[in-house]
Each structure stands twice: as structure tokens, then as C-alpha cells.
Amino acid sequence: MTTPPVPAPAAAATPATSASDSTPSVSSSTTAASMTAPADRATTTGAPSAARSDPKRRRRSPRTPLSPRPSVPLTLVTALVLVYTLLPLAWLFINATKDQKGLMNSFGLWFADDVNLWDNITRTLTYDDGAFVRWLLNTLLYVAAGAGGATVLAVLGGYALAKFAFPGRRAVFAVVIGAVAVPGTALAVPTFLMFSRMGLTNTPWAVIIPSLISPFGLYLMWVFAAEAVPTELLEAARIDGSGELRTFFRIALPLLMPGTVTVLLFSMVATWNNYFLPLIMIKDPDWYPLTLGLNAWNAQAQTAGGEPVFDIVITGSLLTIVPIVAVFLLLQRYWQSGLAAGSVKE
């Protein structure tokens, strides 16, 4: 059951000597994350742009893989995938502007005659005695405590694995990676029963505690710390009499920042989007996160005799994804480089 699928450990067990993806991608991501903008600027103002400004040189070899010309047919074909990924989001936005009547009577991919977005939003926020706001606050609590805590643990653990030779170090890593292969849902029943005995079910702790572990985060921070923090720097600090904690906060942590932000982002998404864990742990609607609340409203709308609140479910769905999508768009520089470092999926 703890047999690892080993992709990550095989590549990561020896980060310093590994010739496979992990090491090169980490160094590249370190630079990418910490100095994306300057690096880009350097390349556009440096030698390549000189080549670009020389039209003759450009014309001579237009089709090598190194200096390709944008292609209209390829762009159009790839745009089909774009339509596929954006269409449902467009549908969601358009239909969040309709009232029940508009939903039933108008074409799904175009607006109804009157735009009710603002009205829908206020109704969503006040429906059910403001349950949506309550669930939003719960979600924020779970994200702050769960994802924040997961990031702290992953940074500390990854730093330890990368920079300290302590007994049991390899065992820790093997066990953690092995456990990634265990289906999370397989653990659900025993975890629920355990937490139930400890009196933790139906409290925020039941959602927060399991969210604290991110094997992906630990792996990412381990590979990242191995590359980003020079051991000599730590030794110099120790010789100067700096304690380990002080060395960590003053020297290691600033260097680990890009990786830390990536882990925080992905833990935030995982916690914000979590459905299964709260589904089994939380029965009291007062502690629901947004995902469970929306599902409950939808279930209510589907049952015979239930109040049909599809407009509210749709608007609530839109409100649920807006913050997380905004975070992703604003911080895309970090998660893209972070993925490059790990090239691993949780």
C-alpha cells in the first residue's frame, strides 16, 4: 500500500547528482521565479534583439525550429482547445446575469433581455439568511489555516531534508512519497472514524488538520532548497555563531521565497476547491465551505418540491471561482516556475 509510484523519488532521491529533470528544471525555475522580468528584458535588449532588428538575417532562415514564424493555421487549430476551455466559463458568466425566467427562455450563450447580475449577486449573498457569506468566511478560514499551515510545514520539512544529514532522512522521504500513491479517498473512512472518536468531526479542525499535509509541497521545497540555498552560506553563518533558527530566517527563508509562494498558491487552490474531505467530516451547514454549500443548494433545487434556485446556484458558482481565478492570474509568474521546478502533480 505504501509502494511508491516512484517518479518523484527516483528523480529526487539524489538531487545533487541527478541528471534527470528535477535538477536542471529547478535551477532554471529559480532564475525564472526570482528574476523573470529582468531576464526577459535582458534577452530582448541583448543579442537576440540585435538579430531581430536585422531583417536579412531573419529572412535567411525563417523555418528552423529556433526562429519560427507564427503560423495562422496552427493558431486556429489550437484555438479550438481554447474555445473548449473557455466556453463553460463564458456560459457561467452569461447565465449569472439572468433571472429564472431568462434562464429558461433565452439562448444559453447569449444574454437575456434584461441583465440581472447585480440583483443575482445580492440575492445570492442574502439567500438562506446569508449562508453564502458564512460559507465564504469558513472557506477563508480553511484556506488560511490549512494552506498556510501546509506551506509552513512543507518549507521547514523541505529545508531539513535538503540541508541536514540526520538519521532517518531517507526513510522520511520514501514514506512520504510512497503515501502519495495511497488514494486519498481510501483513507477517508478510517480518518473519519478516527476523528470521530477524537471528537473532531463537525468542527473546523476536521478540515484543517488533513489539509496541513502536502507531499507535493514537501517534494517541491526539498528540490528547491537543495538548489536555491548554498550550503557554504549556511556554514559561514554557523561559523559566525548564528543559531540554526536565526540562520533559517535570515538566510535560507529569503532564498526560498519563490518556491514558498508556489507551494502556498497550490495549497490554496487545493483547500479552496476541496469537496470530499469536508463532505465526510462536516454535517453542520454552519461549517460548510463554499463547495459543499453550493452542492447543497443544487441538491435542494433538484428535489421535487424544493425551491428552484438555479439562478442563485449559478451566480454562487461564479462568485466562488472569481477570487481563486484572480489570484491565479495575478501570480501566474510564480506558479508557472514552481511547476517547472516540480514537474509533479499532486
Place this chain on the structure above:
Amino acid sequence: MGWGFAGPFVAVFGLVLLAPIGYALYLSLFKDRLIGGTSFVGLENYGEALADTRFWEGLARVGLFLLVQVPVMLGVALLVALAIDSGRLYGRTFFRVAVFLPYAVPAVVASLIWGFMYGTRFGLVGNINDALGVTLPDPLSPSLVLASIGNIVTWEFVGYNMLIFYSALKVVPRSLYEAAAIDGAGEWRVIASVKLPAIRSSLVIATIFSIIGSFQLFNEPSILQKLAPNAITSDFTPNLYTYSLSFAGQQHNYAATVAIVMGVITAVIAYTVQLRGMRKG
């Protein structure tokens, strides 16, 4: 000193991962009977699980799902990653971000959006039926619902996998392309002989995680169940089965057993794919 830093992670890890595994193994050896209470039954639960047709039917269903959905999703992801990496797209940054976007959408919201769109009442399927005067097959009918779920999962994760492939392609040394170009290799040749071998480990990792994800299929069918109660039964996937055994049926011991059997099968298959994927080439 290292334990001081690693300690907190290891402690919580033990509590939320190792302890439940141990507890599940313990539970699987007992049985709760109406008369006589809980008693030790050895491996009896395992025998029962291995002969349980509801479990095997669910497993066959996710097996079929995985054979179709995973290649389609990874294939599209790889093509998009290659297209963006080729540098021959107009607006490549926009492509990269927009294709990735669905990853940030919770499974609940993704299933609700698609579930509504599949619907005949105010969904797109209904719109098309009305506009063209046709009756499209219902995506939520028993025969099509698995494909409809596959579409939702593909939509959620195609961008994520694209980004993994793209990240791996980005660190392939450009000098390799140069050498291939000097040898007169065309673009397809470069893809087949240089790019794909270079990102092999990413391809294997993405495949393994997609396999694990398929075996764990739960969220999407669980949410669509409200829209299609007749098509999605309580034993539709092994995880739905475990869930309903435990929380609707109170058969905790048997549910733990099914979960363990499922975990072992998942690990064995993931491990096999990993060995085979890494060995070639």
C-alpha cells in the same frame, strides 16, 4: 537539528496519513454483527470484497474510463504544449493561461456548469434541440454519463497537464534543436526524436497521476448524481461504493476493506506503469 525542522511535518503526516492506514488495516480484520457485536474475522472481509460484483463492476467502469479519458486528455495536452513551445502561435501567453484556467475551478463548480449545460431544460443541449428541432442523445442518460464525466475531467485537467509538459519542454537545451536542424531534421522529426524523449519522465509522471486520479473518481459523479440519479448508482465507482457503504450503510469494516483493496490495485498499476515507462529508451 534536522528533526527540529522536519519534525512538525512528520508528526502531522503520521496523524493524518499513517495512522489512518494502520487503522484501516485493523478495521478490515473485524466484522460488526447485529448479534454478538464486533468480532475478529481474519481475512473474511477480503474474501468477500474479492467476490463482490458491485466492487468489480465499479472497477471495470473506472478502468474503461481510464483507457479512454487519460489518452485523450494527455494527447490534447501534449499537442497544445508542443504548439505553444514551437513558438509558432500568435498570443502564446494568452493560450497558456487560458487553457490552464479550468484547473482553478473547483470540481463542484465544474460539474455544476457542465451538468447544467448537459441539461435539456436550460442547458446548451436543450438550446440546440429547440433551435434545430432535433433531439440530441441525453448526455446524462445511463449509456452516455460516463463519457460526459470524462469530458468534465478532461476539461478540468487538460491545462494542468499541458503546463507540466510545457514546463518540461522549456528546459530542453536549445542546442539539441540546433543540432537536429543542421542534420536537416524537419519539425515533426525534431518532436519525435528530440522533444518527446527529452520529456519522457514528465509524460510518465503525468500518466501515473492521471491513472491514480481515474481510480479515485468520486467528485464529479457524486455531484452529477443529483442531476442524473438513475444513471449514476451508489456503486458507480469504487470510491462512491466505499462512501455509500460507510456513510449510508454504516458498514465501516467492509468499507475499509474495499478501500484497501482499491489502494493496493492502484499502487500496483501505478508502479507497473512507472517501471515500464522508465525502462524503455
